[in-house]
Amino acid sequence: MTSPDPQPGPDRGPKRRRLPALLRPLRTLRQRLIATSLLIVALPISAVAVVLVYQEREVVLLEKEKKLFAITRILDSELGPGFDAYLDGLNGGWDNRDGAIERLAQRLTPLTDRIAASDPGVGVGYYVRRLDAIVTYGPSRDYAYTVGRSIPADHPGRQVMAENRPQITQGSLVRGSILNAMYPIERRGQVIGYVWANETTEAIGLQQRLIDLAVFVTSLFGFGVAFVLVWVTSKRLSSEVDVVVHGLAAMKTDLRRRIPPLRDELGEVVDAINGMAKALLDARSLTENILSSVADGIVAVDRRGVVTAINPAAERLYSVSARQVLGRPYSKLFNTDARHSALLETLDSGRPQLGISVELRRGEHTFRVDASSTVLRDGDGRPIGAVVVLKDVSERDRLMVQVMRADRLAALGELTAGIAHEIRNPLTSIRGFLQYLQECESVEEWRHYGPLIIREVDSLNHIVGELLAFGRPRPPQIDAIDLGELVKETAFLARGRSDAQVSVEIEPGLPAIDGDREALKQAILNLVINAIQALPGGGRVDIELAAADADQVAVRVRDNGVGIAPENLSKVFDPFFSTKASGTGLGLAMVHRIVDAHGGTISVQSRTGAGTTVEMRLPVRLQPEPPSEDPR
Known part of the structure; x- marks a missing residue:
């Protein structure tokens, strides 16, 4: 069997899945693999970078807060018992505000300058609550001008002193925009001022930007490494996939072509493809060999x-x-x-x-x-x-014609033998009576044997009539028949011919069927008469009418008579076969012909001594002969 390679049609083959809009411009597997891999790599790297930047900002601020509060605690401890110790010997003491500010500035400025110098960019100082003035602000070279100034009424330092609680704020103060840590100075249960340490937000922002830059550079480096790895891996993978694709393309025209072996999972895929191609080739060869033969x-x-x-x-x-x-x-x-x-x-x-x-x-x-x-x-x-x-089937039909011709000749021979047998007996009787009467001159003898001769002649006429009915059946008169009424009518006629009990059981709701009423009546009557004749001592005949399937009805005639011997079951429908001494053997043959003419079937089941059941199955609708068609 030969077949060309299948050509792809508009509705053949699996539909290709549409790519996401982002990947549609990418036509090759390698491009899509690189883009997808980089996208997969970029997302976690970017997420990690964002998290690091966010956490880094929090960490920087937290570290600055800790550092600034540590400086304020150092300033607080360096102050000792308080500002009073620094004003000993000052004329006027605290009442001399300007002198007190000048004395405290002279004593504390070296301290604040030293601490400020240890951490460039940090500003530190003391505020005296009693003087309501800044007494030092280091580095003094930059902020000495603030000594003696009071803080505004809404300055956070006043809240620190009022609540005796450390506080850190971010905003615009003396130095500009700063992060300012303020610590209350408490001596002998009283808040005598506060100390601060601050750093400009510009310096903090610079540090944060440096860390951001480090994170960015690290992320970019990781992305670059990932790109190189993806590029190398995709190049190798795409080259191996190309091998598979080209191999599959070659297999479309020649299943004997094999894909070269590859490594890893693709190697297993290639082995499976080669195995399937060989199995398909073997199956195709087997199919072609079978169909060719x-x-x-x-x-x-x-x-x-x-x-x-x-x-x-x-x-x-x-x-x-x-x-x-x-x-x-x-x-x-x-x-x-x-x-x-x-x-x-x-x-x-x-x-x-x-x-x-x-x-x-x-x-x-x-x-x-x-x-x-x-x-x-x-x-x-x-x-x-x-x-x-x-x-x-030309040769088959020719042989069937020969077989049917031989069957017809055989049947004709059997029919001839049956006719000869049936006619010979009455003729022999007639010949014997005539020979006897030929030598007899008594009128009484003629009167006595004349009716016997006439009866034998009638028997011959009956046989000839049945032969004519069997050999030349009349054309069927097809009409819609209520088979239930027909069965009841037939049972009524049969009851008058015997003392046997004849019962009828009809399934309700049966449809009317197409058929020849008189022919079917004759067929059912013949079956019932045969059943009655099988009851020599009286018995029972049951007639059942029921649906056989969706488009057939069944007529069953059952008796409890003598039954039929197993060796005779296959002969009951043969012409001139009868087990009855007076039977012609044409009754069941006629029934079989009537059932065949209606497109039905007839079957016999019997057990010797237990009875016989004959079933006719008739179609509800007769089907016309189908017209011939061109096979092509």
Whole structure:
């Protein structure tokens, strides 16, 4: 069987998944892999950088607060017992405000300058509550001008002294925008002032920016390293994927091609692909060998009606070669259309066509072909085309004709023998009576034997009449029949012929059937009479009428009589076969012919001494003979 490579259609193959909008401009696997990997790397690096920057700002501020408060505690401890010790010997003491400020500035400025010098950028100083003045602010070279100044009423330092609680603020003060740590000076249970240590926010911001820069540089370095690693890895991976892609492309036309071995997981994928290709090649070879050896013709088409496969038997049947028909429309090749083609009808409707018998002409010869077509489906159950199987039954039909002719001759011989047997007995009796009467002169003898001769002649006439009825059945008169009423009427007629009990059981709701009323009445009556005759000592005959399936009804005649011997069951419908001394053997043969004419079936079940059941199954609707179709 030969088939071309399948051509992709508009509705074939798996639909490609659409890429996210961000990745649509990236056409190659490597580009998408690099972009995706970098995106995956960039997100955590950026998140870590943001977290580090945020935490770094918090840490810097916390560290500054701790440092500034440590400096204020140093200033507080360096002050000793308080400001009073620094004013000893001052004329006027505290009342001399200017002198007190000058004395405290002289004593404390070296201390604040030393501490400020130990940490450049930090400003420190003392504020005396009693004098309401700044007495020192280091480094003094920059802030000596503030000595003697009072702080505003809303200055945070006043809140520190009032609440006796350290406080740190950020805002614009004497030095400008600063982070200012203020610590209350408490001596002997009283707050006598406060000390501060501050640093400009510009310096803090510079430090933070330096740390931000370090984080940025580190993140950029990590991103660069990741980019290099992704680039190298993607290059290797894309080259290996290209090997797989090119190998698969080659396999489309030649399944014998193998993909070169690779490493790691892709190597396992390649091994699996090569294994599947070999299995597919073996399966294809097996299928082709099987179809090539099949005696029946097989033709397959795709959804467009284009021939995709044809086996040698079909080539011989159509007198074509695969090269002539593959890839071409089926209807144009064989000059047919869907109305006369089982294959195209199946392709169009999706319904299988089974056992369509037609004649196919090839030159001067005519072939009898049985065509059966069905839908081809893919692994997901979607239709992909249709296939037709063509069986040349010409030789079979010829042999069947010969067998039927032989059967008819045999049946004719049996019929002739049966007729001869049935006619010979009355003729022998008539001949004997006539020979006897030929030598007898008594009128009484003639009167006595004359009726016997007439009875034998009537028997001959009865046999001839049944032969005529069996050999020339009248045309059926088909009409809608209420089979229940017909069964009741037949049972009523049969009851008058015997003392046997005849019962009728009819299933309600049965439909009327198509049939010949008189013929069916004769068939049922014959069955009932046969059942009665099987009850020599009286008995029971049951007639049942019921639905057999969706479109058939069954008539069962059951008796409890003598039954039929097993060796005779296969002969009960043969003409002139009878186990009764006075029977002609045509009754059941006539019943069988009537049932056949109605498209039904008849069966017999019997046990010797237990009774017999005869069942007729009749279709509700008679089906017309199907017209012949072109198998193509």
